Amino acid sequence: MGAQDLSILSLLSFLLFLVPVLFIGRYLRLGLNKAIVTGATRMCIQLGFVGLYLEFLFRFNSPLLNIAYLLLMVVIACYTVLRSSNLKVTTFFIPLFLALTIPFTLILFFFDLVVIELSSLFDARYLIPIGGMLLGNCLRSLIIGLDQFYSGIKKQEKEYLFTLALYGSRFEALKPWARKSIASAVTPTIASMATIGLVSLPGMMTGQILGGSLPIVAIKYQVAIMAAIFYTEFFSVVLSLAFSLPWGFNGMNVLHSKIFAGK
Amino acid sequence: MDGNPVFSDFSMEINSGTKMLIKGRSGSGKTSLFKLLLGFAQPDTGNIRINGLALDKTHIREIRNSFFYLSQDVDLPHETGRTLIARLERLNREHPLVIDSLGHFLTLLDLPPSLLEKKIPVLSGGERQRLGLLMGFLLDRPIWLLDEPTSALDDAMKEIVVDYITAMDKTILVVSHDRVWEAHPDITKFNWR
Numbered sequence: 399m400g401a402q403d404l405s406i407l408s409l410l411s412f413l414l415f416l417v418p419v420l421f422i423g424r425y426l427r428l429g430l431n432k433a434i435v436t437g438a439t440r441m442c443i444q445l446g447f448v449g450l451y452l453e454f455l456f457r458f459n460s461p462l463l464n465i466a467y468l469l470l471m472v473v474i475a476c477y478t479v480l481r482s483s484n485l486k487v488t489t490f491f492i493p494l495f496l497a498l499t500i501p502f503t504l505i506l507f508f509f510d511l512v513v514i515e516l517s518s519l520f521d522a523r524y525l526i527p528i529g530g531m532l533l534g535n536c537l538r539s540l541i542i543g544l545d546q547f548y549s550g551i552k553k554q555e556k557e558y559l560f561t562l563a564l565y566g567s568r569f570e571a572l573k574p575w576a577r578k579s580i581a582s583a584v585t586p587t588i589a590s591m592a593t594i595g596l597v598s599l600p601g602m603m604t605g606q607i608l609g610g611s612l613p614i615v616a617i618k619y620q621v622a623i624m625a626a627i628f629y630t631e632f633f634s635v636v637l638s639l640a641f642s643l644p645w646g647f648n649g650m651n652v653l654h655s656k657i658f659a660g661k
Numbered sequence: 662m663d664g665n666p667v668f669s670d671f672s673m674e675i676n677s678g679t680k681m682l683i684k685g686r687s688g689s690g691k692t693s694l695f696k697l698l699l700g701f702a703q704p705d706t707g708n709i710r711i712n713g714l715a716l717d718k719t720h721i722r723e724i725r726n727s728f729f730y731l732s733q734d735v736d737l738p739h740e741t742g743r744t745l746i747a748r749l750e751r752l753n754r755e756h757p758l759v760i761d762s763l764g765h766f767l768t769l770l771d772l773p774p775s776l777l778e779k780k781i782p783v784l785s786g787g788e789r790q791r792l793g794l795l796m797g798f799l800l801d802r803p804i805w806l807l808d809e810p811t812s813a814l815d816d817a818m819k820e821i822v823v824d825y826i827t828a829m830d831k832t833i834l835v836v837s838h839d840r841v842w843e844a845h846p847d848i849t850k851f852n853w854r
Binding site: 556557559560561562563564565566567570574648649650651652 | 699700701702703717718721722725726728730732734735736737738739748749752753796800
């Protein structure tokens with residue numbers, strides 16, 4: 399089983415289409431040519447490296463190494479989320495790390511243990527790609543969630559403070575912003591669950607079919623992974639808001655002014 | 662507070678039941694005084710006590726619950742007045758709202774009951790200001806901090822509101838440029854710088 403291998407030469411043949419793209423880009427002065435070339439080059443180099451260390455991880459298939467690799471991915475994910483949501487990495491790293499690690503570990507192991515019923519829980523062939531898919535999707539929702547929450551309160555600080563004085567309860571005063579940011583964070587996944595199969599064939603399913611799996615098996619995996627992605631996103635966004643509150647607000651429940659990075 | 666000092670060497674004691682108009686130029690830090698009292702900003706040095714309680718994180722909830730604060734822009738949440746009242750009822754079980762007098766306050770403020778069914782952002786400035794005051798009457802908290810509470814009201818309504826508020830058995834601090842506050846005999850004036 400497994401998809402037919404591609405030769406490097408046949409992969410390179412795809413560059414052929416880059417010629418008209420670059421030509422049109424130049425003719426229309428899209429200003430994108432440099433970005434296209436850099437993007438394509440980075441993709442090849444980065445994925446080349448991924449190929450190398452995945453080979454390495456799969457060959458050794460050591461539980462300890464696999465877990466260390468997943469932890470490293472979580473650390474990078476947290477860093478990326480905070481950088482992209484314009485929040486200070488040093489301030490929010492710990493709460494975000496916990497908010498991501500707890501649901502991520504729980505859902506990932508549940509997926510492996512209960513759903514796929516793997517005999518060896520730490521098998522790299524399942525743990526690494528599924529872990530990667532969960533993290534990759536959480537990245538986007540955590541960025542949206544944290545950014546909307548903190549920048550939203552910053553922008554509407556007067557409304558927040560007024561309702562804080564009116565209600566006397568931080569929890570109640572924060573609700574409108576928490577509601578809005580959780581909804582924006584998970585809506586894209588809900589929308590993609592609702593349209594999956596109609597508009598697009600998901601990547602994981604396509605990959606499995608190419609790899610020789612029966613469509614029905616690929617579909618079962620796809621349903622399971624979508625559910626896992628949604629749960630991990632949902633819980634990590636909710637926890638990231640809850641856990642970050644003591645770092646984001648002072649003892650008087652007022653937003654700290656120095657939590658935003660840059661500017 | 663952050664940046665330039667808004668005020669320094671400031672000391673003031675306000676007795677319970679005082680009705681005080683704080684006068685001063687725009688931008689001279691009058692609103693900052695309210696922010697300090699509400700714990701929205703912290704003084705660099707010095708301390709604030711309210712009803713004998715130090716204004717700190719241990720007492721902040723209790724202190725905030727003794728204030729009714731009406732901000733200049735009446736930043737009420739984006740929902741209907743009715744929903745807001747229901748929420749305030751739920752959050753204030755220990756000091757229940759004087760909901761029995763809702764009809765009385767609506768008449769006093771010349772607000773039709775149907776206005777409570779409208780989303781607050783669609784209301785006019787004057788309606789929002791009166792709705793804000795309505796929340797104050799319903800909450801019935803002992804200390805009122807009012808930041809330009811009558812700016813969007815017509816003259817007749819200004820008189821009604823000022824007369825009613827100054828007659829209440831509460832501590833009232835008002836920042837306002839409306840003459841009607843200054844002209845009222847029961848109001849103490851405090852010149853802010």
